[in-house]
Amino acid sequence: MDSVAAGEPGTKQGLAAMRVDYQTTGLSAGDLAATWHEQLEAWLQEAVAGGVVEPNAMVLATAGTDGRPSSRTVLCKGLDARGVAFYTNYTSAKSHDIRSTRYASATFPWYAQHRQVTVRGTVEAVDPAETQAYWSSRPRGAQLGAWASAQSVVVRDRRVLDDALATVTQRFADQDEVPLPGHWGGWRIVPDEVEFWQGRSDRLHDRLRYEIDGMDRTWTIRRLAP
Numbered sequence: 512m513d514s515v516a517a518g519e520p521g522t523k524q525g526l527a528a529m530r531v532d533y534q535t536t537g538l539s540a541g542d543l544a545a546t547w548h549e550q551l552e553a554w555l556q557e558a559v560a561g562g563v564v565e566p567n568a569m570v571l572a573t574a575g576t577d578g579r580p581s582s583r584t585v586l587c588k589g590l591d592a593r594g595v596a597f598y599t600n601y602t603s604a605k606s607h608d609i610r611s612t613r614y615a616s617a618t619f620p621w622y623a624q625h626r627q628v629t630v631r632g633t634v635e636a637v638d639p640a641e642t643q644a645y646w647s648s649r650p651r652g653a654q655l656g657a658w659a660s661a662q663s664v665v666v667r668d669r670r671v672l673d674d675a676l677a678t679v680t681q682r683f684a685d686q687d688e689v690p691l692p693g694h695w696g697g698w699r700i701v702p703d704e705v706e707f708w709q710g711r712s713d714r715l716h717d718r719l720r721y722e723i724d725g726m727d728r729t730w731t732i733r734r735l736a737p
């Protein structure tokens with residue numbers, strides 16, 4: 512059983528005393544799938560089966576050329592041997608960072624299962640056909656919202672957004688399909704490292720990392736100290 516000890520909520524002492532002891536089954540290299548993406552798929556399925564809220568949410572970290580990191584949540588919308596894909600505005604702050612450095616890291620935080628997975632690597636654009644297929648699967652409201660929002664720019668007030676939505680709603684009113692905006696699309700993190708973290712008791716957690724080795728770029732699994 513997990514135990515939670517917390518003091519007065521909202522106080523520094525309260526935060527210091529908050530901890531969960533993880534009595535979860537351990538993870539060894541022999542338990543892992545042959546490839547990182549099969550293992551991530553398996554854990555994602557377990558997160559879904561376990562009722563995790565937004566199981567495909569991942570915290571995406573990027574940095575600008577000044578080295579200053581930023582993080583935010585995005586939804587993983589593609590997972591296969593090529594990498595982990597998400598969709599966003601190509602003029603957003605995150606996209607600016609990605610274009611500047613070509614690197615990103617994303618963490619799936621499955622706290623209820625005492626797990627996290629972190630994917631790190633280079634980033635490539637999802638090809639237009641795949642982006643179009645995903646765009647077409649989105650609800651019309653989300654499509655219009657993507658047209659209406661110049662993501663990451665400062666806006667005077669909420670009304671600016673509501674007015675922009677009204678304008679694009681009118682603009683596409685007689686079109687069955689809202690077209691894919693040029694400023695919107697997918698990015699895929701092409702990992703060279705994927706770490707699977709499983710909480711264990713006494714903070715001796717299991718950390719197993721698939722990493723690309725050497726000139727022949729073969730994947731190796733290594734254990735890291737927690």
Ligand SMILES: Cc1cc2nc3c(=O)[nH]c(=O)nc-3n(C[C@H](O)[C@H](O)[C@H](O)COP(=O)(O)O)c2cc1C
Nearest residue numbers: 565568583584585586598599600603604605606663
């Ligand atoms: C659960 C959740 C899912 C989100 N999914 C996405 C997403 O898939 N794509 C996206 O652009 N923003 C998503 N967002 C909003 C981002 O966290 C962020 O606010 C936005 O992309 C602007 O980030 P930026 O200014 O750093 O580029 C999501 C936020 C939450 C809380």
